Amino acid sequence: MTETAPEPPREPLPSGPGRSTAYTTARAADRPGPASRDGNRRPAHRVRATARPAAPTLVAVAHGSRDPRALGTALDLLDRVRELRPRLDVRLGHIELNQPLLPATLAAVGRGEAVLVPLLLGRGHHVRHDLPRAAGAASALRTSVAAPLGPHPLLVETLYERLTEAGWQDTDGTRRDTAVVLAAAGSRDPDSAADARRTAAMLSDRLGGTPVVPAYTSATAPDVPTALRALAARGRHRAAVAAYFTAPGRFATTAAAAAPWIAAAPLGAHPAMARLVLHRYDRALSGAAPARAARPHGELLRAAP
Structure with a gap:
């Protein structure tokens, strides 16, 4: 039996370092018993460890x-x-x-x-x-x-840090000529595009209101160059490209090549x-x-x- 979990509308950041304690096992313990004929103590009984089932x-x-x-x-x-x-x-x-x-x-x-x-x-x-x-x-x-x-705040935080590594500064968000294109793989599924738009809105909030426009490298429009031209027509000539990809590859490379300013690395590890x-x-x-x-x-x- 399989099932697919739908994306809930809002989620909090997970708390704590994420270390599991669900399958800690008890160790066997010996208790001293009566003396034997040779004078040594023998365990009265052994408490057996009760291990919980291994996590999936x-x-x-x-x-x-x-x-x-x-x-x-x-x-x-x-x-x-x-x-x-x-x-x-x-x-x-x-x-x-x-x-x-x-x-x-x-x-x-x-x-x-x-x-x-x-x-x-x-x-x-x-x-x-x-x-x-x-x-x-x-x-x-x-x-x-x-x-x-995605979407999730932890993804947005990673996108923000990748932009910072590429040269983005918090003061860039105050400039009227600055924007970000969120470059994603693209899908014909409308829910996938909705997820990308939500991530773009969350990243915009993280960047202090800087416009963030989703664009795609396949399957749907607009593509990254088209989104960059549309931003330039609105006076946003200084546009960064945020790579909404889990790893390097052809799509990430194509998106970065279109950037007129800085291009962030993929989300990665x-x-x-x-x-x-x-x-x-x-x-x-x-x-x-x-x-x-x-x-x-x-x-x-x-x-x-």
Whole structure:
């Protein structure tokens, strides 16, 4: 049984460092017993450890890219996730172009439970169709599909820091000739465009009201050059390009090449991205999704604190 968690309208920032304590186990303890014939103490009895079930495997799902930097970026991001939650089984699968492909990753997990966390930034065909289909085909696993990473304040914070690294200064937001193009991959799904517009509005707020316009590198309009020309026609000649991509690749490179001023790096393995991956995983387990199908013995999955 698989299910896809819809994006809730508003979410708070996840609190704390994200380290799980859900599967801490008790250790066996010896109690001194009566003396034996040789004078040594023997344990009266041994208290057995009662281990809680292991947390479901987190399967991060990347799109895949012919750019070799994309795979390295995904692996670096998952290393950060493991640092935050060392006992969690974290694996990577791709929709296409890179190994391991998602079906192979799910087969390697074997039996048990898994949560698919898409390393995708909005709703679209992959989230709605490809991931549930792959999860359903893994018949030995009980699976759920988390919401995509965006929109979320942690994404916006990462975008802001990437712009700052590229040369953006807070005083730039006060200039009447400054703007930002949020360059995204694009999708024919209208919900995906709505997610990009919401992220653009949140980034505008973070930049003190600087205009932020979403634009796309495929599938839908406007494309990045068209958005830049429209801003220039409004007197916004000093436009930065914010890369709304999880990793380097052809789309990010094309968007950056169009920038008349500064172009930010993709989101990448930023620490906030690792926190967001775990946040989506926890939300999928905590009941933020619609009611799950009954588990054996009536048990429901719960998020680790």
